[in-house]
Amino acid sequence: MSKKKVLFTAIGMGVTYLMRNKDARDKLKHAVQSFTKKNR
Numbered sequence: 001m002s003k004k005k006v007l008f009t010a011i012g013m014g015v016t017y018l019m020r021n022k023d024a025r026d027k028l029k030h031a032v033q034s035f036t037k038k039n040r
Helices: 003-020 022-038
Strands: none
Touching: 003 022
């Protein structure tokens, strides 16, 4: 399997997981917001 195919498969699995799991979405959203606020 090529590296590109593995990368896209992993991204697809992650997106699917986030679409199905609201708690994970909220955690990721909070982490991104705190990261962006910290870097300002």
